[in-house]
Amino acid sequence: MDAYKLIVKIFVKDPPQLPADAFVPVFHSWIQNQLVADHLLIDVADYQLVHQGPGTVLVALEGNFSTDRADGRLGLQYNRKQPLAGSFADKLTAVLITTLEGCVRLEQEATLNGIRFGGDELVVRINDRLAAPNTKATFESIRGDLETLLAELYAGAPVELHHEPHAEKLLEVRIKSSQAVSTATLLERAKSLAALSAGN
Amino acid sequence: MSSANWKEKLTDRIPPDQAREIDNFEAQMLLRKAGKIEEKVFAEVRLRRGTYGQRYDNGQRHDGIRTRALAYQPLTKGPETMWDAPGMQRIKIPFGGLNPDQMKLLAELAEEYSDNILHITTRQDIQLHFVHIEEVPTIFRRLAAAGITTKEACGNSVRNVTACPLAGICRTETFDVTPYAKATAYYLMGHPDTQQFGRKFKIAFSGCRHEACSLVSLHDLGGIAVTRQVDGKTQRGFELYVGGGLGAVPYQAKLMVEFLPEEELMPMARAIGRVFARLGEKKNRNRARLKFVVAKLGIDEFKRVVMEEYQSMPEDNSWRRYFDEIPRYDEQPAFAAVQLNGQKRPNGFEEWAATNVYEQRQSGYAAVTVTLPLGDLTSDQMRKLADIARKHAGDHLRTTVEQNILLRWVPHNRLINLYEDLKAIGLAQPGAGSIVDVVACPGTDTCKLGIAASRGLAAELRKRLATQMASMDQAIRSLRIKISGCFNSCGQHHIADIGFYGNSRNVGGYTVPHFQVMLGGKWTDNAGSYALAMGSVPSKRVPDLVTRLTDRYLADRQGEETFQSFCGRIGKKQLKGWVDEFVKVPAHAEDPAFYVDWGDPRAYTIGDMGTGECAGEVISLAQFGFTAAESQAFEAQLLLDDGEFQKADEMAYSAMLEAAKTLVRQQNPDTPTDTPTIVGEFRTRFVETQLFWDKYHGNQFANYLLNRHESPDTRYTKDTAHKLVEEANLFIDASHKCLAKLQASMNVLEVPVLPKV
Numbered sequence: 001m002d003a004y005k006l007i008v009k010i011f012v013k014d015p016p017q018l019p020a021d022a023f024v025p026v027f028h029s030w031i032q033n034q035l036v037a038d039h040l041l042i043d044v045a046d047y048q049l050v051h052q053g054p055g056t057v058l059v060a061l062e063g064n065f066s067t068d069r070a071d072g073r074l075g076l077q078y079n080r081k082q083p084l085a086g087s088f089a090d091k092l093t094a095v096l097i098t099t100l101e102g103c104v105r106l107e108q109e110a111t112l113n114g115i116r117f118g119g120d121e122l123v124v125r126i127n128d129r130l131a132a133p134n135t136k137a138t139f140e141s142i143r144g145d146l147e148t149l150l151a152e153l154y155a156g157a158p159v160e161l162h163h164e165p166h167a168e169k170l171l172e173v174r175i176k177s178s179q180a181v182s183t184a185t186l187l188e189r190a191k192s193l194a195a196l197s198a199g200n
Numbered sequence: 201m202s203s204a205n206w207k208e209k210l211t212d213r214i215p216p217d218q219a220r221e222i223d224n225f226e227a228q229m230l231l232r233k234a235g236k237i238e239e240k241v242f243a244e245v246r247l248r249r250g251t252y253g254q255r256y257d258n259g260q261r262h263d264g265i266r267t268r269a270l271a272y273q274p275l276t277k278g279p280e281t282m283w284d285a286p287g288m289q290r291i292k293i294p295f296g297g298l299n300p301d302q303m304k305l306l307a308e309l310a311e312e313y314s315d316n317i318l319h320i321t322t323r324q325d326i327q328l329h330f331v332h333i334e335e336v337p338t339i340f341r342r343l344a345a346a347g348i349t350t351k352e353a354c355g356n357s358v359r360n361v362t363a364c365p366l367a368g369i370c371r372t373e374t375f376d377v378t379p380y381a382k383a384t385a386y387y388l389m390g391h392p393d394t395q396q397f398g399r400k401f402k403i404a405f406s407g408c409r410h411e412a413c414s415l416v417s418l419h420d421l422g423g424i425a426v427t428r429q430v431d432g433k434t435q436r437g438f439e440l441y442v443g444g445g446l447g448a449v450p451y452q453a454k455l456m457v458e459f460l461p462e463e464e465l466m467p468m469a470r471a472i473g474r475v476f477a478r479l480g481e482k483k484n485r486n487r488a489r490l491k492f493v494v495a496k497l498g499i500d501e502f503k504r505v506v507m508e509e510y511q512s513m514p515e516d517n518s519w520r521r522y523f524d525e526i527p528r529y530d531e532q533p534a535f536a537a538v539q540l541n542g543q544k545r546p547n548g549f550e551e552w553a554a555t556n557v558y559e560q561r562q563s564g565y566a567a568v569t570v571t572l573p574l575g576d577l578t579s580d581q582m583r584k585l586a587d588i589a590r591k592h593a594g595d596h597l598r599t600t601v602e603q604n605i606l607l608r609w610v611p612h613n614r615l616i617n618l619y620e621d622l623k624a625i626g627l628a629q630p631g632a633g634s635i636v637d638v639v640a641c642p643g644t645d646t647c648k649l650g651i652a653a654s655r656g657l658a659a660e661l662r663k664r665l666a667t668q669m670a671s672m673d674q675a676i677r678s679l680r681i682k683i684s685g686c687f688n689s690c691g692q693h694h695i696a697d698i699g700f701y702g703n704s705r706n707v708g709g710y711t712v713p714h715f716q717v718m719l720g721g722k723w724t725d726n727a728g729s730y731a732l733a734m735g736s737v738p739s740k741r742v743p744d745l746v747t748r749l750t751d752r753y754l755a756d757r758q759g760e761e762t763f764q765s766f767c768g769r770i771g772k773k774q775l776k777g778w779v780d781e782f783v784k785v786p787a788h789a790e791d792p793a794f795y796v797d798w799g800d801p802r803a804y805t806i807g808d809m810g811t812g813e814c815a816g817e818v819i820s821l822a823q824f825g826f827t828a829a830e831s832q833a834f835e836a837q838l839l840l841d842d843g844e845f846q847k848a849d850e851m852a853y854s855a856m857l858e859a860a861k862t863l864v865r866q867q868n869p870d871t872p873t874d875t876p877t878i879v880g881e882f883r884t885r886f887v888e889t890q891l892f893w894d895k896y897h898g899n900q901f902a903n904y905l906l907n908r909h910e911s912p913d914t915r916y917t918k919d920t921a922h923k924l925v926e927e928a929n930l931f932i933d934a935s936h937k938c939l940a941k942l943q944a945s946m947n948v949l950e951v952p953v954l955p956k957v
Contacts (some may be wrong), residue, residue, distance in 0.1 A: 026804060028263070028801055032596075040272070042256060042261070042286065043256060043261065043272060045315060045330070046645075046656075046799050049659055050573065050576050051627070053576075053581075054317065059286065059330050061272070066315075070580060087734070115810075125432070130203075170311065188707055
């Protein structure tokens with residue numbers, strides 16, 4: 001699998017009461033303070049009127065962050081647009097790290113009423129229908145990499161992977177762990193894994 | 201990127217000529233990337249395929265604190281347009297016709313290459329934003345495989361041909377214009393006679409004269425369906441209109457031919473294209489639309505020239521191929537018509553049906569408008585909407601110029617289930633074609649020309665009005681609000697009951713987002729008349745102004761009086777008085793909220809503004825002069841309304857002189873105030889120095905004054921006076937901008953351009 005257009009979404013746990021445009025000034029401040037490493041941050045797009053849409057989007061050359069509300073569940077989604085180096089596992093780890101860093105940063109935002117992300121649930125998608133058609137075969141081809149990564153992230157705790165083949169939708173894997181882990185811990189573990197891979 | 205693989209996969213599904221064109225585009229893209237063709241050449245290549253630049257693609261953006269360089273690689277895809285900067289892809293949808301398979305493909309493209317949003321435009325196109333140039337050939341190939349093209353979606357070409365979305369099902373149409381729109385779109389696309397235009401060319405077809413239909417009056421070329429009896433047989437044809445257009449100075453199209461037989465439609469369109477290519481302005485883009493040719497020649501002479509061209513142009517019978525298809529065009533319902541009898545109606549259904557369901561001419565069928573807030577929907581919604589269409593309506597959908605999607609041929613007995621299905625995906629909002637259904641162009645969100653946040657304002661108005669909808673009087677409900685981010689009119693503000701276009705004003709050394717208020721435009725009668733400017737109000741006061749205007753309309757309306765009639769009866773003095781209640785901007789220290797735009801928390805500034813005392817003094821003197829100029833421009837409008845065309849012309853000219861004098865005296869307070877001196881000084885100090893130069897419009901605005909001074913149009917007709925009044929307003933707007941430049945040059949504060957960290 002050589003796809004690099006990976007999407008990771010991490011859900012907000014017990015979403016606090018926030019105005020619809022709460023994330024707009026936050027993402028602007030990320031640009032002002034250049035808070036996202038290795039990203040050329042460009043602009044903020046707001047789609048709050050769109051039902052279950054991308055909410056507020058922080059547009060960057062390398063990939064977009066959005067406060068996605070698909071299926072009525074608020075989460076931070078990172079959508080990689082530009083190629084990444086390394087194996088599929090390396091790319092997935094890198095995208096996960098970028099997403100988790102975004103979550104941790106949002107958790108530290110004073111204006112977001114103590115927003116917290118649930119570390120026990122992830123969604124991974126591959127945004128490339130040609131390279132990764134949403135079939136059982138494609139899922140099986142990435143399953144090993146996913147399980148290796150998740151074993152490190154959740155320190156061996158049981159993890160369920162859910163995938164449904166679909167002719168039209170992107171390949172999507174829903175991941176649920178029995179262990180609740182903070183985003184900070186997940187980030188630390190993902191970074192360790194990336195460092196280990198880089199060392200090899 | 202996976203372009204090569206898509207090419208391989210779709211080889212058998214793309215018509216060979218289209219495949220070659222896309223290969224050619226890709227080759228030119230790679231040549232530009234390798235620096236082997238000029239940026240200007242590639243810019244024209246991509247624009248003709250609808251691949252636009254977006255805001256900040258010059259590599260610079262004010263982040264609210266400072267102007268910051270966006271550190272793209274040093275490669276451009278056009279003048280001042282960085283290669284890597286995300287751009288916009290416009291996708292042509294002739295007459296707005298879509299089928300569910302195409303909708304699903306469009307959903308995929310938005311998901312994979314854009315930001316998961318599809319945007320419906322005021323010309324029935326679909327736009328994707330934040331697209332990387334290197335993804336574009338793949339997008340073209342995937343579209344081509346689904347029967348969609350972006351060819352000539354931009355550039356100096358025939359743009360998307362629009363048509364009434366109700367064509368074929370309308371209760372009042374003369375006949376279905378759909379196949380004619382389709383034939384004309386594909387006949388003229390890439391035709392050799394449409395390749396030498398100096399500017400874009402817009403075409404529309406309407407089935408009725410009195411409805412809004414496809415807004416023929418604002419098009420370069422428009423046809424309204426008519427019939428006549430010849431030897432006992434009904435012959436189809438068109439009333440043909442030419443030379444309409446919005447933009448900075450709007451023109452109503454003129455009737456050129458009262459009855460053009462259907463078989464002459466395409467050859468006549470070709471002849472008009474040839475005349476436009478020959479006589480249209482090529483150097484000055486701001487005078488290059490067909491409307492200027494028609495205005496200059498007069499409709500009679502223009503018609504004579506076109507008829508001469510029609511008789512003498514080289515033979516080209518390729519139009520017959522398209523014309524012969526017209527009788528075969530047939531839209532059949534997917535489901536039998538069954539009446540809605542006794543089914544239980546869910547909450548919200550009646551309210552939705554009242555505004556979003558249209559009774560078709562064909563008994564037992566309805567057309568349903570899917571209201572899209574600001575014209576946006578997600579990929580997931582589009583995919584599901586395609587399934588819903590197939591489940592309840594069939595294959596025939598249309599995008600609309602009000603940025604919605606229309607499902608046709610819905611049997612009555614399926615309306616309730618359709619409503620429930622739409623509700624499940626958040627697309628069952630009522631209010632189609634009402635005051636809540638605000639139309640807006642992209643404005644400062646993504647457009648390089650945007651001055652104010654048209655989408656931000658539209659979102660705010662929509663939110664506020666939606667909460668009042670249930671208790672709103674029908675007279676208010678049926679009003680239309682349309683908003684443009686600048687005077688270029690992409691939001692079609694001229695034909696709204698209440699329209700706005702973005703501009704800015706200087707207050708105490710700060711730039712404040714404003715909107716020019718346009719009242720009394722006419723949507724019906726194919727955009728029957730245009731609104732006139734009432735003055736600018738701060739962006740943040742617009743919602744309160746809308747409340748004020750609608751309250752007054754409700755209180756003072758006589759009988760079934762329309763808003764246009766109301767405006768006419770009340771008079772502009774009174775209307776202006778209501779608008780003027782909202783012009784005041786509090787000091788920055790008092791209310792900084794006025795100094796940011798809707799939906800954007802950044803300080804509304806270009807980053808190099810300051811608050812020096814010296815500048816403050818200058819501003820107050822200048823504002824005094826500009827206020828006088830604006831008053832005169834308004835007086836000119838009143839004179840125009842009273843039929844005093846020569847006086848209106850003279851007053852508009854005087855308004856421009858007043859604004860020019862204000863500028864000239866900023867540089868030399870001792871300048872004499874006689875007209876020749878003011879114009880001469882203005883030319884020397886502002887035109888020749890390019891201080892009045894506009895990045896996108898060059899000397900267009902300065903020329904309004906210079907042309908009036910040097911060669912006044914002494915016909916003094918309603919049209920010539922109206923044009924000058926509009927020009928005076930734009931000249932004053934440009935003077936405000938110029939003043940900001942002057943202030944900047946006097947400002948000692950320098951704002952650093954920071955490199956990317």
